[in-house]
Amino acid sequence: MNKRKIVYIVSDSVGETAELMVKAVLTQFSGEDIEIQNTSYVEDEGNIDNIIAEARCNQAIIAYTIVIPPLKQYLDQKAKEEGIVAIDLMTPLMSAFSQTFNKEPNLQPRLTRKLDDNYFRRVEAVEFAVKYDDGQDFRGIKRADLVLIGVSRTSKTPLSMYL
Numbered sequence: 001m002n003k004r005k006i007v008y009i010v011s012d013s014v015g016e017t018a019e020l021m022v023k024a025v026l027t028q029f030s031g032e033d034i035e036i037q038n039t040s041y042v043e044d045e046g047n048i049d050n051i052i053a054e055a056r057c058n059q060a061i062i063a064y065t066i067v068i069p070p071l072k073q074y075l076d077q078k079a080k081e082e083g084i085v086a087i088d089l090m091t092p093l094m095s096a097f098s099q100t101f102n103k104e105p106n107l108q109p110r111l112t113r114k115l116d117d118n119y120f121r122r123v124e125a126v127e128f129a130v131k132y133d134d135g136q137d138f139r140g141i142k143r144a145d146l147v148l149i150g151v152s153r154t155s156k157t158p159l160s161m162y163l
Helices: 016-026 045-058 067-084 092-103 118-132 137-144 156-163
Strands: 007-013 036-041 061-065 085-088
Touching: 007 016, 007 045, 016 036, 016 061, 036 045, 045 061, 045 067, 061 067, 067 085, 118 137, 118 156
Parallel strands: 007 036, 007 061, 061 085
Antiparallel strands: none
């Protein structure tokens, strides 16, 4: 009986980038029963030690999106010592950006989902659109950046949510 194959996804953030990439690669290997195990928000060497131990026991691959330099180096070193294939999914593309655009990356996790002023402005815009969607309360017109006018059932509401 074949032992089930496992790919460990390791991230110092959510891990969805690595998961999407791994799933895209898996589509190229039809018929394989490969399990994906996601470990998010890895913040210390202890987390990495646990993942390395599991990967060693399961003869697994590690695909990772760690941008914190000391953690990335630690994972690379431990994986090499244990003979585990660990694939860094971020560094090659970040290096290309850095060289091409002559700018250094921030090397901070969780920037994709950062709750900043732009995020809260978008939420406020959606709430505004919902509140004044039906045209029953005209007080919002003075505050609106854009007013959609059209006959009923022409997808004005979805368009306002998108905008």
